Amino acid sequence: xxxxxxxxxxxxSQLIASLAARTALETPGVLRLEPTIQGFLARLGPAxxxxxxxPGSQNGTYRHDGVTATISDGTARVHLDIATDxxxxxLNVAEIVQHRVRESISHTGLTPGRVDISILAIExxxxxxxx
Numbered sequence: 280x281x282x283x284x285x286x287x288x289x290x291x292s293q294l295i296a297s298l299a300a301r302t303a304l305e306t307p308g309v310l311r312l313e314p315t316i317q318g319f320l321a322r323l324g325p326a327x328x329x330x331x332x333x334p335g336s337q338n339g340t341y342r343h344d345g346v347t348a349t350i351s352d353g354t355a356r357v358h359l360d361i362a363t364d365x366x367x368x369x370l371n372v373a374e375i376v377q378h379r380v381r382e383s384i385s386h387t388g389l390t391p392g393r394v395d396i397s398i399l400a401i402e403x404x405x406x407x408x409x410x
Contacts, residue, residue, distance in 0.1 A: 292341035296348035299357045302383045308367030312345025313360040313399040356392035362400035
């Protein structure tokens, strides 16, 4: 066996937010994350200065367009604001996103906490223009 130390990465709330966002966007039926005015205003407040000084921490909250991740005592909680495709049942999409995000968090070594999904829009998938 090798005597070299194993390199690790500190799991931050910013990393959990990124992981949750990517997981949601890779789920069939999710069109996009939906930034909200409330999220925008929260980033302008005192939390904005904290995010500039320490963009995500092992204990704390990180917010970015449509996703909020909080780590506290080894548990990661996530809130996602999403838009779903009208061709899918929105409730089913939200349940699948919850399950997939919890599974992704469990791979980080943290305990998955609440994963809240707010569906802010249900609309047809945009069509691509043909040249």
